[in-house]
Amino acid sequence: MAKMNMLQAINDALDIAMAANEKVMCFGEDVGVFGGVFRATSNLQQKYGKDRCFNTPLVEQGIIGFANGLAAQGSFPVAEIQFADYIFPAFDQIVNESAKFRYRSGNLFNVGNMTIRTPYGGGIAGGLYHSQSPEAYFAHTPGLKIVVPRNPHQAKGLLLASINDPNPTIFFEPKRLYRASVGEVPEGEYQLPLGEAEVLKEGTDVTVLGWGAQMEVIDKAVEMAEKEGFSCEVIDLRTILPWDVDTVAESVLKTGRLVITHEAPLTGGFAGEIAATIQERCFLYLESPIARVTGMDTPFPLVLEKEHFPNHLKVYEAIRESVEF
Amino acid sequence: MTTTKYKSVYTPVFTDGSEYHIPTLKLLKQDGSLYKGSKAPDISKDKALRIYRAMVTTRILDERMLGAQRQGRLSFYMQCTGEEASVIGSAAALNDADMIMAQYREQGALAYRGFTIDEFMNQLFGNEKDYGKGRQMPVHYGSSKLNYMTISSPLATQIPQATGYAYGQKMAGDGHCTIVYFGEGAASEGDFHAGLNMAAVHRVPAIFFCRNNGYAISTPANEQFAADGIAPRGFGYKMDTIRVDGNDILAVYQATEAARKLAVEENRPVLIEAMTYRLAAHSSSDDPSGYRSKDEEAVWREKDPILRMQNWLTKKKWWSESEEKELQERMRREVLETMKRAQKLPPPPLESLVTDVYDEVPPLLNEQFEKLKAHIRKYPNEYPKSAAHVQGGA
Numbered sequence: 001m002a003k004m005n006m007l008q009a010i011n012d013a014l015d016i017a018m019a020a021n022e023k024v025m026c027f028g029e030d031v032g033v034f035g036g037v038f039r040a041t042s043n044l045q046q047k048y049g050k051d052r053c054f055n056t057p058l059v060e061q062g063i064i065g066f067a068n069g070l071a072a073q074g075s076f077p078v079a080e081i082q083f084a085d086y087i088f089p090a091f092d093q094i095v096n097e098s099a100k101f102r103y104r105s106g107n108l109f110n111v112g113n114m115t116i117r118t119p120y121g122g123g124i125a126g127g128l129y130h131s132q133s134p135e136a137y138f139a140h141t142p143g144l145k146i147v148v149p150r151n152p153h154q155a156k157g158l159l160l161a162s163i164n165d166p167n168p169t170i171f172f173e174p175k176r177l178y179r180a181s182v183g184e185v186p187e188g189e190y191q192l193p194l195g196e197a198e199v200l201k202e203g204t205d206v207t208v209l210g211w212g213a214q215m216e217v218i219d220k221a222v223e224m225a226e227k228e229g230f231s232c233e234v235i236d237l238r239t240i241l242p243w244d245v246d247t248v249a250e251s252v253l254k255t256g257r258l259v260i261t262h263e264a265p266l267t268g269g270f271a272g273e274i275a276a277t278i279q280e281r282c283f284l285y286l287e288s289p290i291a292r293v294t295g296m297d298t299p300f301p302l303v304l305e306k307e308h309f310p311n312h313l314k315v316y317e318a319i320r321e322s323v324e325f
Numbered sequence: 326m327t328t329t330k331y332k333s334v335y336t337p338v339f340t341d342g343s344e345y346h347i348p349t350l351k352l353l354k355q356d357g358s359l360y361k362g363s364k365a366p367d368i369s370k371d372k373a374l375r376i377y378r379a380m381v382t383t384r385i386l387d388e389r390m391l392g393a394q395r396q397g398r399l400s401f402y403m404q405c406t407g408e409e410a411s412v413i414g415s416a417a418a419l420n421d422a423d424m425i426m427a428q429y430r431e432q433g434a435l436a437y438r439g440f441t442i443d444e445f446m447n448q449l450f451g452n453e454k455d456y457g458k459g460r461q462m463p464v465h466y467g468s469s470k471l472n473y474m475t476i477s478s479p480l481a482t483q484i485p486q487a488t489g490y491a492y493g494q495k496m497a498g499d500g501h502c503t504i505v506y507f508g509e510g511a512a513s514e515g516d517f518h519a520g521l522n523m524a525a526v527h528r529v530p531a532i533f534f535c536r537n538n539g540y541a542i543s544t545p546a547n548e549q550f551a552a553d554g555i556a557p558r559g560f561g562y563k564m565d566t567i568r569v570d571g572n573d574i575l576a577v578y579q580a581t582e583a584a585r586k587l588a589v590e591e592n593r594p595v596l597i598e599a600m601t602y603r604l605a606a607h608s609s610s611d612d613p614s615g616y617r618s619k620d621e622e623a624v625w626r627e628k629d630p631i632l633r634m635q636n637w638l639t640k641k642k643w644w645s646e647s648e649e650k651e652l653q654e655r656m657r658r659e660v661l662e663t664m665k666r667a668q669k670l671p672p673p674p675l676e677s678l679v680t681d682v683y684d685e686v687p688p689l690l691n692e693q694f695e696k697l698k699a700h701i702r703k704y705p706n707e708y709p710k711s712a713a714h715v716q717g718g719a
Contacts (some may be wrong), residue, residue, distance in 0.1 A: 025496075051496060057526055062519030065485025069503075072474065072486065073424075073493030089515070096479045097486070103681045105467045105475035106458040112684060142682045142690070166684040195687065242687035 002184045009177045010040045010117075013159040016189050023077060023113075024163065026053045028063055028072065028080030037082055038119060050151035064090035064116065068097050071168070072117050078163060084120035084172060085129045091137070099143030111138035112166035117219070119175035120148075121213050121263050122295075122309060127302035133212075133264040133295070137203040138170055139241045139273065145169040145194055146240040148212035152183045157192030158238065165194055174213035181216070197244040199251065203233035205323050206257040208315070209248060209274065211237040214261050219311035225319045232319060240270055248274065249281040254283055256287035258324045261310050266294040288325030291318040347556045348669055349568045349600060352575040355628060355638025359575075366418075366579040369644050376417045376574065377638060379437035380631045385656045386432070386445060387605070390463075393664060394609040396711040399449055403464045405433050407572070409603030410630030411536050413437050414577030415504060415597070416460040419585055424503040428475045429464055430536070430603075431506045438471040442659050446667030453670055458677040480511040484520030484533065488594075491529035495592060502530035502588040504581075509598075510541020512555050521596065525562040529589065530588035532581065533564075533596045536571065538603035543616040559596035571601030572630040575637070602628070675701075675711040 004012065017024045026041050031053035035042030045053040056063050060081055067077040081087045087094070094116070102110035122131035138144055145167050149155035155173065162169040174181075200215070201222070210218050216237050224233045232252050237243060252258045258278055260271040271292040278290060293310045301308050352363040359365060368376075387404040394402040408430065409422035416425065426433050432445070437485060444456075451459030456467060458474060467475025475491075477483065482632050487505035494501045511517065512535055524531050535555045539546050546554070559566030565587055569576045577599060584595035602625040606613050613622075638644035679686050679694045686694070698715045705712035 003506045004407055023496075054527075057522055059522065061515055062485045062488075063525045065482060065516055065519060066489035066492065066523055067485030067491025068482075069426075069491070070493045071489075073490045073494065075493040077489070092479060093482060093485070093516075097477060097482050100477070102684075104457065104461055104465070104477060106456045106460065106677075107681045108456055108467050109475055110684075128422075145683075242683070245689055275666040300484075 001184045001186055001232040003182060004152045004221070004279040005179045006149070006155050006173070007038060007040055008160055009042075009156040009185045010173065012185065013156040014041060014044060015047070017076070017078070017160060017163045018044060018052060020189065022075065024050070024052070024076040024078060025070065026078045026080070027056050027213065029058055029082045030055060033081050036080060038175065040117070040173075041080065048232045054085040060086055060089040061093055062322070064093040064098065067114045067116070068093060068101065068111050071114035072101065072109050074113070076113040076163060078115045078117060081116060081118040081227050082097050083130055083133045084118040087134060089120055094170070095137065095141050098312045099141045101168075103143060103203055108164070111168050114168045115159075115162045116168075116170045118170065119178070120170060121174050121176055121303070122300055122305060123176040123213065125305065126300075128299045129212050131305075133172070133262065135172055135240050136264055136268055136270045143168070144241055146170045146172065147194060148174065148240060149236065149238070150212055150215040150236050151177070151181050152185045154192060154238070156185055157190050158194070160189060162190040164191065169194070172212065176213050177216070195239045195242055195244060197235050197237045197239070199233065199235050199247065201232065201234040203231040203255065205231040205255055206259060206319055207233045207235060207251040207255045208259045208261070208319060209235045209237060210261045211240065214263060214310070217310065217312050217315055220224065221315035221319060224312065224316045228320065229320060230323050243274070245277055245281070249278060252278055252282045254284050256285050259291045259293060259315065259318045259322055261293040261315050261318075263295050263310060265297045266292060267297050269294050288322045292320050293318045342552070342560070345557065345560070347553065347566070347568050349570055350576045351570040351573055352579065353573045353633055353637055355633050355636070356576055357633065357640045365575050366582060368578065372417065373638060373643060375435065376413055377634055377644065379413050379433060380634065381652055382413070382436045382656055383409050383413070383433040384631055385653070386436070386442070389657070389660045389664070390449060391609060398664070398668060399463055401463045402449075402609045403430055403607070404605035405430050405660040407625060407630070408538055408601050409433050410537055410574040410577055410600045410634065411571035411599040412506070414574045415534050415581040415599075416556055418578045418581035419504060420501060422462065422472060423501050423585070424472050424474060424494070426487045426490065426503060426505040427476060428480065428483065428507050428511060429476050429478070430508075432464065432466065433472050434506075435466055435468065435471065437467070438473060440466065440468055440471060440473070442663040443667065444468070446663045450667045450670070451672065452667055453673050455673065458681070459673040460677070478653060481507055481514035481516035483507070484516045485523060486520075487531050487533070488520045488524040488527070489616050490528055491524065491531035491594070492527055495530055500589055502532060502585055504532040504534055506534050506536060508541060509535055509537040509546050509555055510549055512558075513549055514617070521558070521562045521594070524594040525564045528592040528647055529594055530592055532584045532588055532595045533594065534581070535596070535598045536601060537598050538601050540603055540607070540617070542607040542611060543613075545616075554598055554600070556596065556598040565593055566598070568598045568600065571599030572628045572633060574630060574634045601630075672710045675714040
């Protein structure tokens with residue numbers, strides 16, 4: 001075990017993946033000698049050479065198109081999109097190509113070896129274009145896997161699993177936690193399961209569900225709620241697509257209440273999908289309406305970021321209202 | 326950091342590139358003789374006949390299948406007619422292990438590689454033997470054994486993919502390259518720029534083959550770009566670029582053969598612009614009489630690439646009228662008989678609706694599938710293609 005921040009854990013995962021398999025290649029804007037604007041790919045070019053860790057031109061649709069071809073050829077591309085806010089020029093390559101490659105060819109060809117890493121989320125004074133959480137756009141696309149880690153230990157194990165998973169995976173990294181989240185990380189190779197949520201804390205009154213950086217927000221909110229005597233069950237969804245319905249439903253059957261929180265705007269957010277499915281599964285067991293604590297239906301603001309943000313106070317209020325409904 | 330040497334001027338001087346004129350490589354005249362000063366590439370008789378048979382097969386397949394579409398047997402079809410030399414001449418200049426990433430009108434390349442009429446038909450009819458499991462519209466062929474990437478409808482997405490694929494080939498050191506086909510219309514997409522620039526920067530063994538056939542559905546090339554075709558764009562990427570007469574099988578072959586050498590031996594990607602003409606409609610859903618004249622088409626019919634090659638073969642005494650007649654009759658018969666057979670094969674099984682989305686069917690999708698099967702069991706007559714697959718279940 002070593003103490004690492006999330007960036008170090010991600011860098012460690014990439015290092016291990018590249019050492020284990022010479023077909024793993026890391027590329028994107030500024031990922032080469034500079035090691036990426038956040039330094040997630042530090043020293044990889046120095047260690048594995050310019051052919052396996054390199055800068056690309058500034059063209060997101062090209063980066064993902066290139067990754068699609070490289071994966072179809074049999075390599076393991078790990079493409080970085082510098083900010084999730086800039087992933088949209090590659091939307092066509094991801095949604096129409098990566099996601100459909102296997103299906104449309106009857107499994108003659110696939111791009112399952114590819115992983116897209118991209119920092120997402122607010123809380124760093126990034127304004128409209130360095131703060132977004134675009135997971136819901138991609139969650140509407142069968143064929144993709146979408147993974148979000150909450151801390152360094154999870155980041156390393158889930159990233160290694162994403163690289164080795166035989167399906168194209170988008171790995172959203174909570175950039176607010178890159179340096180802020182520090183924890184014990186096992187040395188060497190290990191993988192954490194995709195498609196499985198994790199119950200972090202058991203409770204009986206209400207289930208509180210989130211992913212990525214929101215798990216820190218949930219921790220704070222739950223601490224407040226428990227002081228008031230509300231027993232909270234906390235779940236990290238970890239994989240947005242395909243998501244673990246059973247774990248969430250089982251919890252809600254027990255608690256009868258569900259609070260979901262994410263940074264992305266309310267309307268069309270993934271919480272809506274979860275709410276719809278859970279009310280189908282747990283209709284007769286629900287004691288209160290499923291609550292969603294999310295960003296507002298605005299572009300991501302700058303100066304009023306704190307007001308916009310689904311922070312611990314808002315999550316706490318939702319927990320309280322849900323239990324006292 | 327840049328190594329470019331800039332010359333200075335002291336008054337404003339603009340340039341639009343017009344001072345460069347990109348010539349067109351031509352070897353073969355319509356009558357089958359060579360242009361003065363040109364030299365035919367070194368093609369054996371066997372190879373020449375393999376090329377020619379693929380061209381004729383493609384033409385006959387296209388004629389028959391458009392007819393089948395008009396009879397209502399097929400939902401959709403796209404012809405390669407007029408562009409057979411561009412597509413087959415380039416494919417023939419490659420190694421059969423090189424990857425082909427096509428747009429959708431390149432069935433000739435697949436015919437050259439040895440895709441059988443059975444295999445074409447199975448895809449067109451989306452039957453249980455279709456490699457694509459009946460998921461895509463007709464002409465979206467693919468073959469892993471023939472190194473022909475399955476066609477995807479969105480235009481130009483295959484271009485940066487070819488760059489990535491070729492990068493993988495370079496890393497593997499297998500001595501293979503990737504050819505990627507696209508039309509002059511698709512070259513307006515951002516993916517064209519992305520793919521070519523990245524190929525030049527990362528020095529990949531890829532050949533970017535533009536079929537400039539004059540039209541993107543109804544939009545003529547002069548409404549697609551102001552410049553002199555696609556070739557001048559190669560300069561902007563510092564990419565080796567050549568323009569060829571796309572109806573000249575020998576010119577296309579020679580240019581592609583030389584391009585492959587640059588790509589594979591020196592990791593220099595190449596842009597080839599083949600000047601040709603889409604003699605047929607864009608697709609079975611299109612009617613060219615609304616946007617171009619019969620006279621214009623007639624000019625290009627005179628430049629038929631298959632006839633031109635036939636004339637060359639005849640001059641070389643490699644081909645005779647009786648062989649032509651035999652090939653035509655045999656292919657027509659084979660296409661017709663195979664079509665009848667393929668049409669009768671059952672559709673892919675119901676499971677193929679949910680497999681291959683992921684490597685394994687995820688639980689939530691599996692639930693949807695179980696629900697669907699229960700529904701079909703309740704209304705079997707409404708789902709004749711799949712009712713038989715769900716009988717006997719709970």
